[in-house]
Amino acid sequence: MRLRVLLLLLLSVSQIIYSQTKVGGVVQDEYGEPIAFANVFFPNSSDGTITNDNGRFYLQSDGNYDEVQFSFVGYKTLTVPLQSRAVLDMDIVLQSDTEALNEVVVYSGKTSKKNNPALDILRKVWENRRKNGLSQFKQYQYEKYEKLEFDMNTIDSAMINSKLFDGMEFIFDYADTSAVTGKTYLPIFINESLSTVYGDNEMNKEKDVLKANKNSGFSNNQTIIAFVKDLYNDIDVYERHLKFFDKSFVSPIGKAGIDAYNYVLRDTALVDGVEAYNIVYYPRRKGELTFKGDFWVATESYAIKEINLQATKSANINWVKEIYIEQEYDVLNDSLFLITRDYFMSDFALNKKEESKGIYGKRTTLFDDYQFDIKKEEDFYRRRVNDYDPMIYDRDEAYWDENRLEKLNQDEKQIYTMLDTLKQNKKFKRLYNIGTVLASGYYEVDNFDIGPVFSVFGYNEIEKWRVRLGGRTYFTANDPWRLEGYMAYGFGDNQFKYGISGKYLLDKRSRLTLYAGNRRDIEQLAASLTNTNDVLGRSLASSALIASGNNDRLSSINLSTAGISFEPLYNWEIRLNGSYRTIKSANPTGFSLDYRVPGSDEIRGQVNQSMLTLSTTYTPGRKTSNYGVDRTIINDGDFPILYVNYSRGIEDLLGSDFNYDRAQFYYTHPFNIGGFGRLTARIEAGKTFGQVPLALLDVIPGNQTYFNISGAFNTMNFYEFVTDQYTTLHLSHNFNGRLFSRIPWLRDLNLRELVGLKAVYGTISDENIAINRSNLEYRAPTDIYWEYSAGIGNIFKILRLDVNFRGSYNYLPDARNIGVTGSFGFSF
Template structure:
């Protein structure tokens, strides 16, 4: 979404070049829209159907003088065209008295019984096939993909705006969408040519990039990867199609008859194959469904062509329209292989038709299928250099040979136009504003200042806190990076700082060395799984508002050095050496501990902890996709893949003055789940134990949350340090129904609100020897009876805010126990 913010800042304008264009709305005699009517140019095969609101758009490169409107139960209507472009037509169709007895009503609910369309749908289920390549042991094919961003819906007022003074030349590259009828201006194009290899026996697939070319935002792999992730691979035969982190019910789904109406509209030969044409549309509003039609073969019951358009009432943010087309070809009279996939989405802050927006388009073509040529597993496991200079700098003759679809004249002109646009000062200024909002950093030459959103903070130790930081930035693929910050607290009158550096030594294995030092005030124990990130800082450490006193803060001096390596894709091994000192940052909080020798208290109490530690960690995130090949990569499908972490820490006593020897074992597993048409579930399980006697600062406080923000993986109704443990197991579940319940309540339906429920629980223990060390003002209590809490929330308020109502499940007799609380969270989501 942050990339859409960037793009939305530069919305521009249009004109028209096609030979014949028509648009408008079709109604019946009562003024009610006629959905899914046929619109076709006379004496041609060029046509379309009206949408659920009766609206249509049709264009052709040829010149036509007549357009024909037809629909079952209505008299066919011919309208003469007097100009090449005829917009905002209002077509009134009259009911045909002779056909009334045989009318199939498209706009109402269709019967599930004695419906030939549903009989055909059942045949599709019985002969359901996966993608055609899955029918072979091995497969290879060529793939050409074109990604494009276009600015759309431009009026004269915007064209004359002072914002675009000096950039008028961009209007020379304008076209009109044959799907929506809106004018648009391409602002970004990326082309990729690849070779895809797969083995169904080994369950492996590998895509080898042969060439890549882009314009608009120079070599911006993050933006390219972001768009690719939006249009993730999908199979129309699946029950649910996942786009924008939402699960749409496929019209070919086995549950389709519960959410769609189906009508058998036509039958005809397509490529010498007899096919049936079925129209489908939603039974209810506000659900994640489509409308459209498909052609299906009458012997194999495989899809020949299909188009899908998201329901206008679907509970989606920032997306005004979604349109998909797929075409299949026949191999050996039986196997259908995909040859073309087209995906268009219309992004806009408002859903009104006249509002400016951004098209995101992906066109994928497939060719040269070859089957049953085996390759060993080493071929699929071999790491490929993520950046090959030749791949990103192919000559024009390479693209002339490997493009499966020629660029239009407008698209060819875009390459030159965008290169010119980047030299315009006004455009640079707009781009810099968007880049700052998207990344949180303001760019100055080869240095970024920020993050700008963390300049101000507040806590009991520092009072008002001001922070200013930055990082080196020569480009998104920098092999090394240095970053740091300085901060000042007006209450404690102290200066804090942090500095760290990292260097990528090898791109293929991603061998990276890192190190740094930080002196700061921190809310330790804000998460269960330990992190030695030098510049990491929890929201609890400087939240502007909090519930009760946020005074249990520590002064930390942390130094780290280490390396990580990725020997296999998405499997990271990290070894870190660290040294830290800790002491209380406020007079009302103590981390004091008793000095023990052979289990006997010596009478000495220490207020400062010194500890050296070695930590070995393993992170595995199958399915994670990243962009860039420098020392830092951007995860482009965050929250869309499972994650496994295991860590082992060893405390070094008497090394650099280390106070304790201990062993700590921790593990974490998180997984998002799309649960059919009822929403999305996030789950996290954490377990850990500490072996050896340690004081409060080395134990595992159960992460409470005294802020007014909803923080996942924390316990909203717990205060900081209310529970402390050395052994724990926790479970977090959060489910977003995506508006499925509210959409059935008439008064709430149009608000597009979303329902969220959550459950959190944790079990913990603490040993007697750890209790014996305690000399702090914290009374140790572990949740041995399993502490739990739950919440219900209303999300998508104004499309950016969620409000949660939190309830404590037990331990209600604890001092100052908070039985109920309200928290909220801001965020952009589709």
Template sequence: MKRFLAVFFFLFFLVVSAQTKVGGIVLDESGDPIAFANIIFKNSSEGTITNDNGRFYLESDETYDTIKVSFIGYDSKEIELPQKVNYGMEVVLVESTEQLQEVVVYTGKQSKKDNPAIDILRKIWAKKRENGVRMFKQYEYDKYEKIEFDLNTIDSALIQSKLFKGLEFMFDDLDTSRITGKTYLPFFLNEHFSKIYGDNSIDKEKEDVLGNKSSGFEGNQSITAFVEDLYSDYNIYDNYLRFFDKSFTSPLSKTGIDTYNYVLSDSTFIDNKWCYNIIYYPRRKNELTFKGDFWVNDTTFAIKKINMQVTKSANINWVKEIYIEQDFEVVSDSVFLLKRDYMLSDFAFSKKEKSRGVYGKRTTVFDNYKFNTNHPEEFYKSESDPYDPRVFARDSTFWKNARLETLNDDESGIFKLLDTLKTVPKFRTYYDIVSILGSGYVEIDKWNLDIGDIYSTFGYNDAEGIRLRGGARTYFGQNDPWRLEGYMAYGFSDRKFKHGFSGKFLLDRKSRLIVSGGNRRDIEQLGISLTSTNDVLGRSIASSSLVTVGSNNRLTNINLSTLNFEMEPVKNFRISLGGSFRTLSSALPDAFNLDYVDLESPTGISSEVKQFDLNTTLIYTPGKRTIGYGVERVNINDDHSTLVLNYTKGISGFLESDFDYERIQFSYRQPWQIGGYGRLTSSVELGKTFGEVPLSLLSVIPGNQTLFSLYNVFPNLDFYEFVTDTYATVHLEHNFNGRLFSRIPLLRKLNLREIVGLRGAWGQLSDENIALSAPSNIPLMAPEDQIYWEYSFGVGNIFKILRIDFNFRGNYLDNPDARPFGITGTFGFNF
């Protein structure tokens, strides 16, 4: 009976959810698919174009009885629609017998001076629009955002599979996508309503969040953050549009005529304004481009409508479809306002037509624009609290008025469906498995405890041999005001237990005043970072690497205790004040010791350092976005710069501390999106230590003896090969995202990505510090005479998950056991 009802509802929704639906394939006379053919409902501005495989899907809330199919070089064809829903259509276009001028102009490399579409494009550039809200001193408007996730490509085989046995009721209400024509089942929905206020004269903007409603799953903020990070704001008039951490060439870009083919297809009235329809599609495959069309006004040359669909050949992983729609209200010749922004992404392991996946959809609607309403500057400083419990408890009357776009019946049923699903043990099991793989922790709800993380369970190094670790943390919810965390570990070679535990407490939510502290007794590879570790739980990958290059025996016993206060007086500006006490000694003294001259020692030499430090750190991350208000927040973007200024004061005598010194350090890291040529990541670090300190407290130029590609280290340096008290380093890494390989026919289909890197380090080590650490059994030298440098070439996206780097050493090849060449790699799931 349930199966019958599911089929009944499925057929019912096919008929009533939209008035007209068509789907199929466009072929030529030889049976080959025609990509980028134009499909349009006759006597309308509603249309689409075929994908790379000639397939199309189009639907409308209106009733139409004819579609028009056209492509340059072929005779246009009008096809009557016998019913409201028409799937599996096969349209054959016949090559035109007339030698039309368009065939000469638009095929292959287009003539830029004779193509009317290019002439219109140039006029769009000449009157490039700035968003209308920037044309007034002050502005305000309502913003409604809806984020939804759907399971797609649902068929009877999936419904009847063992995977969903007992969960068949989920499929009682299915709908079809108006973009792809696939059946889908919503399983997550978040609604967000806010008012935006801005003042261009003082460059201030604030958002008052008035309502937030979601499906209710734990971790929904993380899901929302994931979508917000992927679907960042964009302006179609920009030359490049950033999605999924990649830059796509905009069809309105001034470089577009070298990237796209443009065709003037049609013209008609839209909202009483005469508009031209221009179809565009990419000149080459495998580049980050779109296909689609836009409607542009004939006098203002402002875009009225645009749709953009990423081509299947684009070098992007795990995403089968990306579809974007924007609608604009043209107020005057100089003002246009965005009314609706819709984006759909089809996440799937394969780009094959029948592969199943998950839709991620974001719909944003803007309305009730008002201009030149003045507010005092203090108004913009008083930000609303987006996590006020009242925001999440709005009633149905509020949402009825707040929704600038009403929910359809399918979306309205999501909340009820998810409430039911949470009571089904099998679904909860699936949810737990995904949660464990994503977070690395096993949730024990009845104890409010997470066990993990599971990815740190097993390790190996020369001092401990095989190492096992287990840990846990408190977890009442994603906005916990406090959190306790700890671990225990055991090494089977040294037969010693290690531990680490920490606590964090949010004392004031507004200023984000946090007190934290803890203790760690463990073995650590310290030569992998220029800054001393104050993390009582973290552990570098070099400390537990299964495979290393050369002897990885320069490990350190560390007993670290910390107490720290942190606050954020201004958004994205953090101040940290704290103290730490550490005891350091070699874990393998026969191979690597930390001995230093100590006149108070009976032997004149000590092998252990006890050190108390006071530390002040300023961290500025302009543009960083986070969600949550608990003691641990979630970052939702990584395209911001990071500036860090750190001052350390070592105090001798206190708690038997050994050395008195000062250290100042500065670092600046910045990602750069270089148009359509990929992403450059740059970082600079500077530091100087004042006073005499032994080897264990000096600044080591970070080496890398693992087989993993790590940013901000030197892969051809051994640990402790260069030791400094004054240093400067630069790291540059550029990922072309396949821009170059896409031009090579034999490599094009592999979707590989090319990465190049350049690194340099300069440093000094004073004679006094060399003398102090003279008893050490490793050579002490700094790259003072000439800057040490390396370069690398990498190939990424191998099998979609693997990156391999070929690293070359530029100089200091005479150093003992110098490695002139090395290969490193890393695994990862990147778009």
């Protein structure tokens, strides 16, 4: 999804920035070897940078400077006069300084962990961490200004003459040549926001209250804004690991850094009037998620004064060629160091080749007006209202001029006007519509969306080829009501199917919502344990184009449902739902759901069931955008989920067949284990009280497709195990290439190691076995069924393959001892 957002940004071509002073080029020694980590700065200013692995640099400033200075340990400092305000092809040669080399110990390769003054200083930083920053106060609040910008880079004549830009060639009149490698770039998106941040260290709570937001061309699209912001999470360099782009990088300041980096004490100097040590760091090994750069540490308080971090090119991360971070801290009350500026730049590209085209993403965050020990009530932090306030996105320019913590330069201001012109271009409108379809899956027609386009075709054993066409009402992203529906036709059973649903948001604050729907379709009921009665949902197992073995155990269902939901607290939802459904086999000659009616000899093949369900879902840490009846999850898969469900089957209500009770719950949690990758754990349990037939029992979900299905067992067949009480455990760990990075011939492929373990224990009562008249023999995993897997991810950056091994019940006639599954996806 994030890459689709980047595609939208790419299509939203806008205007170029012209900075006041900008320089770029390469720094080398007398022998033509590039000098990495060399200092580049404008004299008598705080504007500076360091060279990358190849000695290349880029530096820009709103100030007017007549010279730029270059320095590095062991070389003579060089000051170069500037003949113009933009010099982007500088070829700098630094001369060795033998006198300086006699005075300074220069480290190369791996540095010692003993008798290293840099590590002694770093340990002092750890000891004094709690004496610096916001953690020493009970409460805090501050003003925050954030500016996000995206630029197309590596623009060349081939791109300019491409048919893609026919009719839009005028935009390249605003292009400029200025990037870390001297590339031509074209800004296409800018977003600004102002907010007040409140925090309470005693309650461990923080709240960010948005006051204003504006951007070039997407003023009302909170989803794009939220996705972009989520790419650049705030980071605390004191933490052991820094998380962004779904990865955990080892922090050079955190305690985990000592095993991941080499440290060199390079200098001691005054930085903004504060005496500070300068320490250079670089990775001990290739292929790990690490940085290179330097930082300044105040000599008295051992607080970080300045730091820059540049991700190494060997880091195992997709779609990102460069990452560069700068943070600056100022002294408050002579001793307290607080962050005042945070700059983050990344280069998104399909590969890491020097000539590859991509998109620069830049974030600048400024912090000001710190205040402390102003207490807020707990309810202030607990309740976060997802409500769209148009005023926040419609502040006038006078408001921004008064409240910005950093003024825009003239060229940044022009970005806001350029897109207005571009949006009138017919070619751009067509490209924008294509991007919208790829991102949302729907094709817009006035106030109605047709789709999802990715669900048009399907296949299964009963329907054979299947065609589906659906749509939804769509006026704005914040619609208070929505109607959705679809129709489908199976060419194997020659039957029409359909689904229709509607929902209405009664109250934005509590998210009080009414919903109802009806669906008649073919479904694989044995693909999930916790069904949600979603009338439009459909399991991948029901329409797999490629399946392992014969999958003809499908059911024909007619489901009607209505309910109410609300959120008493943010990310805590409660649902009360009533449903009526009929269930029968979709393949009577090959798959039976027959049962004996309790207390008689009558045999039936269809179940009619009325049910009331009370459920609750808690998703702490979930981020959403849009505030109508539908919301978009921004950080999908990055937060824990707790689900609890109680259902009551009611006999004779609308001709319902059975009285029973069912309780179920599951809990899933992703854990970032620092440099060792990411572990996802899921535990699920349930129990059915009462006598019920196969259609209402808990069938352990198998997987007979070649695709990974969440919550299913990949070497288990559909309906292989049937229970009325069960407990399952799923563990999946992604090492993110930590092991392969130590193997030279594998390192450059950026593959990622995956391991998994799944297990289930369950039983079934004699009374439920007694009424079974289907052609299936009930079998419960009383000896614990388990399987394990090993896989390789990031194949061609999009493919994951797993080999799954069955660990028990191997003696069964149809047992699949080994199964191969895969999945496609875009991830960093």
